[in-house]
Amino acid sequence: MSAAITTRPPTAPVPHAPAAGGTRRRSRTRTRLELALLLTPALVLFAGFVLIPIGVAAYYSLYSWNGFGPLSDFVGFQNYVDALSGEVFQGAIGHNLIIAVLSIVVQLPLSISLAMLLNRKIRGRTFLRMVVFAPYVLSEAVTAVIWLLMLQPGGFVDSILRGIGLGGLVQLWLADPSIVLYTLFLVITWKYIGFGVILLLAGLQGVPPELREAAALDGASAWQTTRHVVLPLLGPTIRIWVFLSVIGSLQLFDLVWIMTLGGPANASTTMATYLVDHGFKRYEFGFGSAVAVILFIICFLFALLYQRFALRRDTDGALTGVR
Amino acid sequence: MSRRNAIGYLAAFAVVGMTVVPLLFVVLGGFRTTAQINSSPAGLPAPFVWDNYAEVAGSPVFWRLLGNSALIAVIATTLAVVLGSMAAFALSRYRFRGREGFYTLFTLGLLFPLGVATLPLYLWLRELNLLENPLGVAIPEAAFSLPVTIVILRPFMHAIPNELEDAALLDGAAKLGFFWRILLPLSRPALITVSVLAFVTSWNFYLLPLLVFNDSTNFTLPLGVAMFQSEHTQDTAKVLAFTALSMIPALTFFVLAERRMVGGLTGSVKG
Numbered sequence: 104m105s106a107a108i109t110t111r112p113p114t115a116p117v118p119h120a121p122a123a124g125g126t127r128r129r130s131r132t133r134t135r136l137e138l139a140l141l142l143t144p145a146l147v148l149f150a151g152f153v154l155i156p157i158g159v160a161a162y163y164s165l166y167s168w169n170g171f172g173p174l175s176d177f178v179g180f181q182n183y184v185d186a187l188s189g190e191v192f193q194g195a196i197g198h199n200l201i202i203a204v205l206s207i208v209v210q211l212p213l214s215i216s217l218a219m220l221l222n223r224k225i226r227g228r229t230f231l232r233m234v235v236f237a238p239y240v241l242s243e244a245v246t247a248v249i250w251l252l253m254l255q256p257g258g259f260v261d262s263i264l265r266g267i268g269l270g271g272l273v274q275l276w277l278a279d280p281s282i283v284l285y286t287l288f289l290v291i292t293w294k295y296i297g298f299g300v301i302l303l304l305a306g307l308q309g310v311p312p313e314l315r316e317a318a319a320l321d322g323a324s325a326w327q328t329t330r331h332v333v334l335p336l337l338g339p340t341i342r343i344w345v346f347l348s349v350i351g352s353l354q355l356f357d358l359v360w361i362m363t364l365g366g367p368a369n370a371s372t373t374m375a376t377y378l379v380d381h382g383f384k385r386y387e388f389g390f391g392s393a394v395a396v397i398l399f400i401i402c403f404l405f406a407l408l409y410q411r412f413a414l415r416r417d418t419d420g421a422l423t424g425v426r
Numbered sequence: 427m428s429r430r431n432a433i434g435y436l437a438a439f440a441v442v443g444m445t446v447v448p449l450l451f452v453v454l455g456g457f458r459t460t461a462q463i464n465s466s467p468a469g470l471p472a473p474f475v476w477d478n479y480a481e482v483a484g485s486p487v488f489w490r491l492l493g494n495s496a497l498i499a500v501i502a503t504t505l506a507v508v509l510g511s512m513a514a515f516a517l518s519r520y521r522f523r524g525r526e527g528f529y530t531l532f533t534l535g536l537l538f539p540l541g542v543a544t545l546p547l548y549l550w551l552r553e554l555n556l557l558e559n560p561l562g563v564a565i566p567e568a569a570f571s572l573p574v575t576i577v578i579l580r581p582f583m584h585a586i587p588n589e590l591e592d593a594a595l596l597d598g599a600a601k602l603g604f605f606w607r608i609l610l611p612l613s614r615p616a617l618i619t620v621s622v623l624a625f626v627t628s629w630n631f632y633l634l635p636l637l638v639f640n641d642s643t644n645f646t647l648p649l650g651v652a653m654f655q656s657e658h659t660q661d662t663a664k665v666l667a668f669t670a671l672s673m674i675p676a677l678t679f680f681v682l683a684e685r686r687m688v689g690g691l692t693g694s695v696k697g
Contacts, residue, residue, distance in 0.1 A: 134520065134522075134601075137516075137520075137601060137602060138516050138520055138522060140512075141512040141513060141515055141516035142512070142513055142516045142517075142528065144509045144512065144513075145509040145510060145512060145513035145532075145572055145576070146513075146528070148505070148509055148565070148568060148569045148572060149531075149532065149535065149569055149572050149573075151569070152547065152550075152565060152566040152569035152570075153535060153543060153566075153569050153570065155550065156543045156546035156547040156549075156550045157543050157546065159546045159549065159550060160543070160545065160546035163546065163549070170549065216437075217437065217441060220433065220434045220437040220438065221434070221437075221438065221441075223434040225434045225435060225438060227438075231438050231441070231442065233680075233681070234441070234442050234445050234446060235441055235442075235445060236680070237445060237449070237677060237680070238445060238448075238449075240626070240676050240677060240679075240680040241630075241673055241676055241677075242629070242630035242631075242632065242647075242648045242651075242676065243630065243632060243648075244630075244632050244647075244648030244649070244651050244652050245648065245651055245669060245672060245673055245676075247652070248651050248652060248655045248665070248669050249448055249449075249451070249452055249669060250448070251655065252451075252452075252455075252655075252662060252665065252666065252669075253448060253451060255467075257467065258467045259451055259467045259468050261467070262466070262467040262468045263468050266468065293444065293445075293448070297445070356632075356633055357632040357633065357648070360632075360636075361632075361652045361655075375633075378545055379545070379633070379636075379637075382545045383545065383548070383637060388545075388549065391545050392545060392546060395543070395545050395546060399543075
């Protein structure tokens with residue numbers, strides 16, 4: 104301890120408490136050391152395997168490169184131009200957007216109504232919640248295989264439909280280019296609806312019953328109470344759900360890759376399947392990196408704008424509550 | 427009121443049906459023969475056949491996939507939770523310049539999809555010689571799980587009263603001693619939550635293992651299920667048995683962890 108005091112440069116200013124300067128200084132160094140010890144490993148891991156790869160992709164994207172040998176064929180922004188002007192990639196962006204919009208238009212109202220119904224005091228509620236959540240726990244790979252088998256022509260789904268007299272609805276679910284995207288959307292809904300329901304149920308628990316009672320006393324109908332009291336209070340939960348849902352829709356991959364590989368005739372290609380198809384299967388690493396950067400920028404812009412205009416105040420509580 | 431409850435039960439019934447029927451199709455289909463399934467896709471097992479399950483459970487393929495998945499998930503979870511709790515401790519119980527900056531950097535990870543980074547990540551892992559290596563999947567997965575881990579743990583650790591820390595320091599404990607002996611044990615509910623999340627993320631991850639592993643002996647369960655399906659397109663019953671068995675770990679894990687998870691999340695919201 105005395106060593107610390109004597110080695111202190113005499114000119115160093117020690118404001119406020121000159122007598123305790125040595126120990127304070129020592130403890131400050133110690134604090135710095137502790138902080139470095141605690142933070143560095145996480146920072147290295149995060150930077151090394153999340154931030155750097157994204158930066159590296161931006162660099163590769165300026166070259167025409169097959170993944171081997173030196174980066175020598177500098178092409179500037181040509182990869183970006185090629186990707187964005189290609190019909191297949193434009194289609195892929197469109198498919199991602201359709202899934203994102205359909206999710207909000209179909210899944211959100213469905214989740215809200217299911218959550219409200221399941222919020223009633225009905226028997227077996229706990230069991231119901233677990234059942235609803237079960238598909239969410241399965242991997243997309245398992246989900247894809249299950250539905251791939253059920254949707255075989257003349258398979259389970261078809262025979263059920265015929266069995267209940269709806270045989271006219273039978274389609275070539277995964278082989279008809281005009282149907283396949285919507286089929287995939289139904290499977291996505293099956294898998295992810297439980298997540299929305301659980302999230303909204305948690306949000307509903309936060310609505311004080313007094314508010315509903317007060318509204319009812321003031322003569323509000325059930326619908327008015329729901330519309331003007333409950334829904335606004337669910338706002339933060341709904342906004343965070345929309346955020347997660349759109350981000351998820353934009354990076355859709357596993358399910359599509361296993362069920363259709365983006366086919367038939369690119370009718371279900373998404374940005375991510377396009378990326379893997381070109382970057383990995385065809386060894387167009389420069390081009391694939393450009394696609395990755397585009398996908399990244401789209402998601403990042405959305406996140407930024409959504410954060411700025413929709414989430415603002417409620418990020419803190421809501422985000423931690425979600426994941 | 428009773429009419430509204432009736433609607434509730436009806437909806438509940440429909441939801442359970444929609445959710446459970448595909449799962450039953452898989453589990454029961456595993457007890458049929460492919461011939462039975464082909465002749466009547468929506469039928470019940472008649473007679474019950476145990477062969478499919480017995481064959482899948484008796485072959486080393488399934489167990490190897492299970493082992494690979496477990497190994498990778500354990501490494502990824504341990505890394506994410508250990509490094510994440512250290513960082514969350516620094517970001518919640520120390521005051522220093524740039525603290526919020528560091529926190530924002532980590533939360534950025536939540537705001538954009540990390541799956542996007544996989545192609546460049548693949549090239550990076552090749553550079554590091556981590557292809558065909560469980561670590562090549564586990565380490566990036568841990569990195570992907572860090573943001574969630576820190577975002578959940580920080581408020582939780584922040585909410586633990588300062589008096590506890592003061593008392594520990596007065597009793598002569600070092601700050602790191604307080605972290606290890608008092609803060610971590612108190613944070614157990616939140617630690618369980620983040621562990622479950624990191625484990626499930628790793629367990630279900632498909633894209634990264636797909637790129638990193640070429641050799642099917644290294645495959646994880648999601649890759650294995652997809653591979654098994656494409657290799658046995660003529661033997662639906664066996665694929666169903668395989669899929670059914672591969673669902674068991676995730677579902678069991680979920681049932682066991684569900685209660686504890688909710689506790690951890692509630693704590694973090696309050697904080």
